[in-house]
Amino acid sequence: MGIRLSGMASGMDTEKIVKDLMKTQREPVNRLQRSKYTLEWKRDAYREMNTLLADMQNSLKNLRLSGTFSKKVASSENDSMVSANVKGRPAVSSYTIEVEKLAIAGTPPTAEFDTGVTDVKQKIGSGFTLKLQTDKQPDDSFAASKEIVIDAEDSIESIMSKINSSNAGVKATFFNGKLVMSSEDGKVFKVDTGGNSALGLVTKESSGGTPNTDAKFKINGVQYTSKTNTFTFDGIDFTLKQATTTPVVISTKTDEDTIFNTVKDFVEKYNAIIEVINKKISEPKYKSYQPLLDEEKEALPEKTAEKMDAMAKSGILLRDPILSSGLTELRRAISTPLQVTGVNTAFDTLSEIGIGGPPSGKNAYQENGKLYIDENKLREAIRNNGDDVLKLFTNYSSDGNLATKYKESGVAERLYSEVNKIIDKVTKQAGSAGIAFNDSELDKKLRQTDDDINRWEDRLKVIEDRYYKQFSAMESAMSKAQSQGSWFAQMLGQ
Numbered sequence: 001m002g003i004r005l006s007g008m009a010s011g012m013d014t015e016k017i018v019k020d021l022m023k024t025q026r027e028p029v030n031r032l033q034r035s036k037y038t039l040e041w042k043r044d045a046y047r048e049m050n051t052l053l054a055d056m057q058n059s060l061k062n063l064r065l066s067g068t069f070s071k072k073v074a075s076s077e078n079d080s081m082v083s084a085n086v087k088g089r090p091a092v093s094s095y096t097i098e099v100e101k102l103a104i105a106g107t108p109p110t111a112e113f114d115t116g117v118t119d120v121k122q123k124i125g126s127g128f129t130l131k132l133q134t135d136k137q138p139d140d141s142f143a144a145s146k147e148i149v150i151d152a153e154d155s156i157e158s159i160m161s162k163i164n165s166s167n168a169g170v171k172a173t174f175f176n177g178k179l180v181m182s183s184e185d186g187k188v189f190k191v192d193t194g195g196n197s198a199l200g201l202v203t204k205e206s207s208g209g210t211p212n213t214d215a216k217f218k219i220n221g222v223q224y225t226s227k228t229n230t231f232t233f234d235g236i237d238f239t240l241k242q243a244t245t246t247p248v249v250i251s252t253k254t255d256e257d258t259i260f261n262t263v264k265d266f267v268e269k270y271n272a273i274i275e276v277i278n279k280k281i282s283e284p285k286y287k288s289y290q291p292l293l294d295e296e297k298e299a300l301p302e303k304t305a306e307k308m309d310a311m312a313k314s315g316i317l318l319r320d321p322i323l324s325s326g327l328t329e330l331r332r333a334i335s336t337p338l339q340v341t342g343v344n345t346a347f348d349t350l351s352e353i354g355i356g357g358p359p360s361g362k363n364a365y366q367e368n369g370k371l372y373i374d375e376n377k378l379r380e381a382i383r384n385n386g387d388d389v390l391k392l393f394t395n396y397s398s399d400g401n402l403a404t405k406y407k408e409s410g411v412a413e414r415l416y417s418e419v420n421k422i423i424d425k426v427t428k429q430a431g432s433a434g435i436a437f438n439d440s441e442l443d444k445k446l447r448q449t450d451d452d453i454n455r456w457e458d459r460l461k462v463i464e465d466r467y468y469k470q471f472s473a474m475e476s477a478m479s480k481a482q483s484q485g486s487w488f489a490q491m492l493g494q
Helices: 014-025 027-063 156-164 256-282 294-298 302-313 321-335 375-384 386-394 402-408 411-430 441-493
Strands: 072-076 082-086 094-101 110-114 128-136 142-150 170-175 178-183 190-192 215-219 222-226 230-233 236-240 248-254
Touching: 014 027, 014 441, 027 256, 027 411, 027 441, 082 094, 082 248, 094 236, 128 156, 142 156, 156 170, 156 178, 236 248, 248 256, 256 321, 256 375, 256 386, 321 411, 375 386, 386 411, 411 441
Parallel strands: none
Antiparallel strands: 072 082, 072 248, 082 236, 094 215, 094 248, 110 178, 128 142, 128 190, 170 178, 215 222, 230 236
């Protein structure tokens, strides 16, 4: 940048004049910048739609699975004796349980010692060698032995740590002054202190322990045993609590609440989607409002600038073809009857299970396809016609003819497919948030706009420099003229 002479000879505010001239020259850049803001707003609005659509798609994943509508709950005639909880898919609707005896956990061989110690961190003051003998033989000898060196600096805490990490098959615990050693494998062991009695640790053989006792019971008349009182049978977790005097009946039935809540969650997400889409494609467009440039925002109060930007953003997706056609397809997927061999025609549409349009009235048309649930009717359909409800939502068709496949697909299958199509189209237009590089249509336009802005900025620098050079030349000429005038005046004065 050369030297800029600012009104030294002319007295004009050259800086201001150039700045005003550049305002006109910057209009193409300003238009590009406003266009960039509009493209960014549209891209972000599309991505918000995709977030909502993805949420609905996740809800539809469960609704497409037959397992969602096959969930069962179990109830016991006498929960204090036998309780049950469904984990899988029971094959029958009831189970008769007779409990002859409960399982009793065995006790391992143990050796206990009264140490008289209250502080587990207190040093014992004298050292000795502790020998743990295991694997007792028929002649009362022990085949294996592990020596543990106990130091005077050791405490009950460190002694237990040495025993437990020795891999001798014996574990030590301490409570209320007693050090207890227990066998890990249920075999008798011997503690040999070599005659030392520090901490009450004397040579001692463990107790013999007691073996486990298996539970013994009948299910539907068939005898079974179990090592524990809790076991899984035919997809149900049973817990035996007492021996029975009379058989206890466990009944299973459809998990009405879970299925109802899954369907309700879908309806709520569907309504949220169509409400937002309807709002976006019908939002008014205020053509007189344009995105504000940074310098324009700085010149306005913050709230005024926010309001003007909000007006400029309004209608950014007005009558958007992707969302408008997508909304039409969602409504068609909801309303088209299921037409496939074996379907119960009394339950081939959502309205027949209690999911339909708004109540009749003068304002019903304003709901724009919002779904309403008749809770009693839906629960009754789930309870009494569960298989028909399952088919209505989840039926899958592999027919190669797209029209036939559409008619034979359940509501959830159709909706999942249509939502996926909308997401793909929106992603093609606007890309995805969180991805470093997007090749969407709007991102391409944004990159092109940035390139155009950069080219214009370079051009404007050249224009601005030219203006300053012209004014500098004018100032130089005027300065020379003034110098010559002064010289002539001086000569004439003489």
